[in-house]
Amino acid sequence: MVYSSLDKSEKIAKKSILVFIFTGFAEFLLGTISGSVALISDSIHTFTDALVSAITFFGLKFSRRLPDGKFHFGYYKVEAFSAGISALVMIAVGLAIVYIAYLKLLNPAPLTVYIPTMIVAILATAIFWVMGFIKIRTSRIVSSNAFKFDTYNTLKSGFSSLTAFFGVFLSYLGFHQFDALAGIIIGGFIFTIAYITTKEVSLILLDACRHPEFFGKIKEIAKSVRGVVDVYDVRLRSVGLFVMGEITIKVDGKMSVEDLNKITKEIREKIKSQIANIVRITIQAEIA
Template sequence: MADNSARQTLIVAGISLAIGLIVLALKIWAWRITGSIALYSDALESVVNVVTAITAIVAVRLAQKPADAALPYGYHKAEYFSAVIVGVMIIVAAILIFREAILGFFTPEFTSAPLNGLLISASATTLNGLWGIALLRYARKVRSPALRADAKHLFTDVVSTAGVLIGLALVVVTGWTILDPILAALVALNILWSGWGVIRDSVGGLMDVATPPSTLKTIRDVIASNADGALEAHDIRTRQAGRLTFIEFHLVVPGIMSVEDAHNICDRVEAELRRAVEDVQITIHVEPEDKAKHSGIVVV
């Protein structure tokens, strides 16, 4: 089952790359037949989409490697590094677009076939939007930071292109060519904001961010409901690493309880936690009753 999911994730990442290349080709075509700086900036953002998709494939493949002696907790954080790289690429693209926008302010120009260029670009962004919706749903399902970063950037691309198309339509109607570099600068600002968001989210994962409050509540409820025979659970800690959730806590049992009975309680709690939380790794430290903290975190 896990192998099937891994293969499916790689297939999805490959589809994202193929769609990125198609969209890039369409946007370059639109830019070439119009000479629009705004459409150039839009095409440059799609270059980032392609790099993002390639990075996602590498990261997803690496994250699926089993744990080994070098990395006993697995390779799951590889996807966070991928997302950071994507964020940096997005920012680089924004800087290049700003450069073109500044040059365009001094030599505003909008050449031939504007309607054809707008139609081609609209087709590309429609494809991007439809795939972005499907990709984000899948990324959330498998909890893939790399695919989620890819999907979020696709949506940023869609918003940017929509703004460019509306603005260029005004250029065609009004003849104000100065709007072209202004639109390019606005696209760059939007891309910068997107890049910052991707980096911020990824750094949280690299810093071992805790699970969301709703997941933590589920974990506490499961422990409280299934640790019959124990006295207390404390020092509950969680962290997220890609699709994996790590759970650690101390379980206090009566001092006279046998090792076998304590082990049975741990097995029962672990089994229920695996049913309640997907892709989880659990560490339980059993302690005698004199180690109880009576802190009220979880009392069973």
């Protein structure tokens, strides 16, 4: 279930790259012809989104690689690391956009072309929002930090293009400084998403668990196995898309080693079958 959904998320991320490149090129062309800082800023932002989708795609690919002699616990955190790189790229681009827009704000001027520029901006808004809602449906199935970042980034791109549209529209009405202000606002969108993503990625890289609902469920599953007296000390940590953990159970001191192995095997199989995100669970036993 998880891997089939992961395949779907990879395909969507791959298609996003092409959509972002095509849309970004159209925005850059009209922005250059018209002299709109807002649309040029949005085009740079869009090209960066293509890079983000590319990083997401390769991050999802690498996270599925099997453990080897160097990475004994697998490559699960690669997708979180890729989301962190994406956030850093967004911060750099955001600073560049704000700087360019600020320079234009000091010397506002009318645009050379208005109607085609506004059409491109509103079409970009529609494209990004449709693509974003498609990603939302997939992100509900796949608990991937990188893919969720890519989803938020796509929706944010829609708001960014809409902001560019209003900047051009207000410039058309004679308020030329709003084209530059729209560019600054677009930079603000970028900083907000980058901050949220950096925060989430930091929690994963510090082994925090983003699934508190799993604790009670794991205890319930383990206690349901015959021979288990008590369950405590459940510890979980997120490793990108998946979760690893360990639990301690109490059993009868007269239990044989063979029976104990059967119990731990049954607990492990039940947990993995009922919680798809659990990739590894270590079970320790103590005498009650």
